[in-house]
Amino acid sequence: MNPSKILCFELFGDYAQFRKFFANMSPLSFSIPPRTVITGIIGAILGIDKQVNPETFDESNSFLALRIILPVKKTKIAHNYIKTNTSLRQVYDFKEHKPTNIEFLKDVRYRIYFSCSEQDIYNKLKELLASHCCYYTVSLGISGCLANFEYLGEFEVEVNPSGSRCKVNTVIPFSLIQEIFLEDTLNLQKVVIPAFMNNQREVLKYEVVLFEQNGAPIDVIVKDNTYLVRELQDIIHGF
Numbered sequence: 020m021n022p023s024k025i026l027c028f029e030l031f032g033d034y035a036q037f038r039k040f041f042a043n044m045s046p047l048s049f050s051i052p053p054r055t056v057i058t059g060i061i062g063a064i065l066g067i068d069k070q071v072n073p074e075t076f077d078e079s080n081s082f083l084a085l086r087i088i089l090p091v092k093k094t095k096i097a098h099n100y101i102k103t104n105t106s107l108r109q110v111y112d113f114k115e116h117k118p119t120n121i122e123f124l125k126d127v128r129y130r131i132y133f134s135c136s137e138q139d140i141y142n143k144l145k146e147l148l149a150s151h152c153c154y155y156t157v158s159l160g161i162s163g164c165l166a167n168f169e170y171l172g173e174f175e176v177e178v179n180p181s182g183s184r185c186k187v188n189t190v191i192p193f194s195l196i197q198e199i200f201l202e203d204t205l206n207l208q209k210v211v212i213p214a215f216m217n218n219q220r221e222v223l224k225y226e227v228v229l230f231e232q233n234g235a236p237i238d239v240i241v242k243d244n245t246y247l248v249r250e251l252q253d254i255i256h257g258f
Contacts, residue, residue, distance in 0.1 A: 020081060021244065022082045022134035022246070023134075024134065024176060025173070025174055025248065025255075026133050026172075027170075027248070028131055028169060028171055029129065030052075030060065030128070030129050030131055030168050031166065031167055032158075032165060032166040033164075034123045035048070035160050035166075036122070036161045036163075037049040037124070037159075037160040038161075046119075046122060050093075050124065050208060051129070051212070051230060053214070054083055054226070055214070055222075058073070060166070061076065061131075061133060061144065062075065063153060063155040063156070063157050064144065065143060066154025066155065070218055072218075073215075073216045073217055074218050075140070076135065081134070082132075083257055084189040085131060085258060086130040086132075086190075087129060087230060087231070087234040088234055090232060091124065091127075092126055093122055093123065094122075095122050096120070097119070097120050098121050099117070099119075124159075132248070132255050148168070172250075174251065176246040176248055178244050179245040180244060182242070183240070184238070186254060188255060189253070189254075190228045190230045190258045191230070191237065192226055192229075193209055193227040194226075194227065195241050195242045195256075196229065196240075196242070198239065204235070205235060205237070207229060207231055208231075208232055209228070210228060211225050212226055
């Protein structure tokens with residue numbers, strides 16, 4: 020989708036945990052929320068049932084971009100899991116408790132840029148963001164990591180044509196990067212994240228993305244269009 024205007028808001032919280040799908044014993048967290056997480060958060064604000072939310076925001080009818088505002092910080096917090104698969108008596112049996120270190124993100128803040136072709140959804144989200152209301156409690160990955168949001172406004176975007184060199188402020192799909200101009204001060208990370216899923220919660224597409232962990236812009240030439248949000252001085256790319 021090629022947007023002409025976007026809604027922009029910032030999502031923040033004390034802690035976040037976006038569990039990596041390949042980590043089983045000691046849960047690890049992605050440094051950024053995958054696209055599937057962000058669409059879930061938008062669905063929670065709108066009150067869309069989670070059984071139909073994934074296909075409501077597929078790549079043909081929605082645009083989503085993500086910028087890191089605060090540097091990525093990670094910490095590990097021990098959780099005492101309780102085994103109760105046979106009897107509630109196990110709750111009081113400390114031998115059945117299983118200490119597990121869980122990786123969390125700390126002091127997170129992201130800027131979200133969103134647009135969609137469904138005008139009713141777009142207008143409803145704009146109204147809810149502006150009034151700081153949501154249907155369901157917003158969290159950052161897991162229910163224990165409560166989140167807050169701040170509406171920045173609705174902005175028109177200007178197209179930077181494909182093949183033009185620019186400093187992109189948001190996460191970039193790695194497959195669309197034609198050339199990258201590296202700087203010594205950059206702290207880049209490339210990671211595979213789930214991008215799209217169906218209503219049966221089956222992941223249909225994984226995406227390799229590139230981002231700078233301190234939120235600095237990345238100097239690149241991209242194979243397709245990027246967009247300038249002039250009021251914010253942000254150059255964005257969907258993911």
